[in-house]
Amino acid sequence: xxxxxxxxxxxxxxxxxxxxxxxxxxxxxNEVVPLKFNLISWREDNEDTVIALNPINGVLNxxxxxxxxxxxxxxxxxxxxxIEDYLIESFPDIDKKVIQYDLKNAMVQLFSNAxxxxxxxxxxxxxxxxxxxxxxxxxxMGSANGPTS
Amino acid sequence: MSFPVRLPLFGMENYxxxxxxxxxxxxxxxxxxxxxxxxxxxxxKAIPSSLRxxxxxxxxxxxxxxxxxxxxxxxxxxxxxxxxxxxxxILINDLARLKTFGLCFCxxxxxxxxxxxxxxxxxxxxxxxxxxxxxxxxxxxxxxxKLKENGILSVQISVDGSTNAVHDQLRGxxxxxxxxxxxxxxxxNEIPVSIAFASTKYNIQDFPNVVNMAEQLGAKWVRTQYLxxxxxxxxxxxxxxxxxxxxxxxxxxxxxxxxxxxxEFGDPVEHIKLLxxxxxxxxxxxxxxxxxPSPYLKYAFGxxxxxxxxxxxKKGLNKIWQNPTMLKASREIKTEHDFMKIxxxxxxxxxxxxxxxxxxVY
Numbered sequence: 139x140x141x142x143x144x145x146x147x148x149x150x151x152x153x154x155x156x157x158x159x160x161x162x163x164x165x166x167x168n169e170v171v172p173l174k175f176n177l178i179s180w181r182e183d184n185e186d187t188v189i190a191l192n193p194i195n196g197v198l199n200x201x202x203x204x205x206x207x208x209x210x211x212x213x214x215x216x217x218x219x220x221i222e223d224y225l226i227e228s229f230p231d232i233d234k235k236v237i238q239y240d241l242k243n244a245m246v247q248l249f250s251n252a253x254x255x256x257x258x259x260x261x262x263x264x265x266x267x268x269x270x271x272x273x274x275x276x277x278x279m280g281s282a283n284g285p286t287s
Numbered sequence: 288m289s290f291p292v293r294l295p296l297f298g299m300e301n302y303x304x305x306x307x308x309x310x311x312x313x314x315x316x317x318x319x320x321x322x323x324x325x326x327x328x329x330x331x332k333a334i335p336s337s338l339r340x341x342x343x344x345x346x347x348x349x350x351x352x353x354x355x356x357x358x359x360x361x362x363x364x365x366x367x368x369x370x371x372x373x374x375x376x377i378l379i380n381d382l383a384r385l386k387t388f389g390l391c392f393c394x395x396x397x398x399x400x401x402x403x404x405x406x407x408x409x410x411x412x413x414x415x416x417x418x419x420x421x422x423x424x425x426x427x428x429x430x431x432x433k434l435k436e437n438g439i440l441s442v443q444i445s446v447d448g449s450t451n452a453v454h455d456q457l458r459g460x461x462x463x464x465x466x467x468x469x470x471x472x473x474x475x476n477e478i479p480v481s482i483a484f485a486s487t488k489y490n491i492q493d494f495p496n497v498v499n500m501a502e503q504l505g506a507k508w509v510r511t512q513y514l515x516x517x518x519x520x521x522x523x524x525x526x527x528x529x530x531x532x533x534x535x536x537x538x539x540x541x542x543x544x545x546x547x548x549x550x551e552f553g554d555p556v557e558h559i560k561l562l563x564x565x566x567x568x569x570x571x572x573x574x575x576x577x578x579x580p581s582p583y584l585k586y587a588f589g590x591x592x593x594x595x596x597x598x599x600x601k602k603g604l605n606k607i608w609q610n611p612t613m614l615k616a617s618r619e620i621k622t623e624h625d626f627m628k629i630x631x632x633x634x635x636x637x638x639x640x641x642x643x644x645x646x647x648v649y
Contacts, residue, residue, distance in 0.1 A: 179388035181388075183338055183339050184335040184336070184337060184338060185332065185335035185336070187332070187333065189338070189568075191342060191343075191388050191389070193388070193416050193440055198342060198568075200333050200335070202331050202332045202333035205333075
């Protein structure tokens with residue numbers, strides 16, 4: 139029975155992130171609109187944080203103020219570009235590339251925890267859920283448990 | 288703008304499941320690693336000093352039970368004066384005002400209360416989700432339909448064997464048939480079901496069969512953990528080697544691509560070691576209103592019959608794991624065997640609570 143070291147676990151996790159990001163990018167480039175998954179329980183909490191719970195898988199997250207802001211901006215109307223423009227305007231002292239990088243990471247985190255779903259466009263109601271991508275990845279990797287197992 | 292940070296609280300299982308043989312609670316290296324991680328989160332402002340309210344609250348509606356399992360950690364059935372329907376509704380109101388996400392109706396056997404469905408409906412109407420745990424004896428097709436109608440999120444059924452013989456010797460005659468029929472009724476009504484398996488020396492070898500059976504029945508999860516030595520569990524302890532065998536099985540099955548059911552092995556000590564790192568986000572309520580930071584420790588922080596939960600929350604329940612008594616318990620407890628050393632028992636053999644709120648100057 140192979141037991142992973144912490145280093146191996148981190149590497150494994152990074153590989154998942156990269157693979158996942160590339161899948162997410164395909165969706166992002168298709169001009170999708172991120173919006174909150176309606177089954178999620180969330181609330182604004184002390185010190186500008188947001189707490190969100192996915193009651194289906196029991197995963198609880200506290201979002202720091204910057205991630206919380208991005209999450210709150212995902213209203214189903216703004217595209218990722220709209221959110222990026224808003225952040226660039228709101229944080230003029232921060233390098234645009236840093237904001238773009240942070241935003242991409244935020245999308246990965248929010249989407250991979252199923253806090254967000256993606257809509258193919260504002261007009262089209264065709265939705266993409268994390269489970270669709272899990273299933274696709276699981277099929278490629280030969281695992282029924284998906285990337286978080 | 289700092290890097291967006293995610294804080295996995297309940298997601299720990301994803302991180303430590305591969306260290307299953309090395310108990311987190313006994314492993315200083317892992318605890319130190321966790322401390323470093325938490326410091327990083329604090330640096331990124333991902334952990335506020337306190338929360339505006341709890342996130343999830345288990346409520347023991349009763350310690351009455353129609354079974355008498357020898358290892359029950361609350362030693363049910365026990366008759367104690369219970370909160371009335373009105374008192375529980377006031378509690379639910381208060382928790383809703385604190386923006387609590389969800390409740391678990393626990394016991395004893397919670398469905399034994401006549402007002403169970405009324406309370407379920409009330410909590411859902413206040414915007415909270417509700418799970419429940421049950422031995423399944425009252426969950427018929429009709430009852431499962433009512434649970435569905437009233438909006439239950441999921442139900443955990445106790446199944447301690449894959450056959451009548453194994454299950455019934457621990458939980459009582461015909462209890463296996465009731466439990467399995469309950470699972471079937473819930474699945475039929477599209478209510479997510481999890482199976483709780485109490486590992487004892489009498490049934491632990493049967494765990495893999497229970498997993499297979501649960502999967503065939505359509506359950507979503509199976510969970511077991513180290514048997515907790517409160518209540519009457521002392522005579523049933525499995526050997527460490529037995530735990531190792533099922534942990535091997537779980538590790539193997541987690542990597543089995545054909546497995547659909549999720550299998551978890553829990554450590555009842557983990558929350559006691561981890562919660563001091565965080566602002567408090569949970570507590571449980573006993574049938575007579577005591578507020579417990581941990582269901583396994585006989586420390587309380589007041590009683591909702593005396594004051595509303597909101598007052599206790601603001602007066603120290605929100606930082607209860609920074610209380611010196613709780614910190615001491617967190618330091619001293621390494622395994623579930625240590626609960627017995629800390630919990631106080633009266634001359635009559637009954638547990639009683641040390642009320643930590645008495646230490647607080649209001």
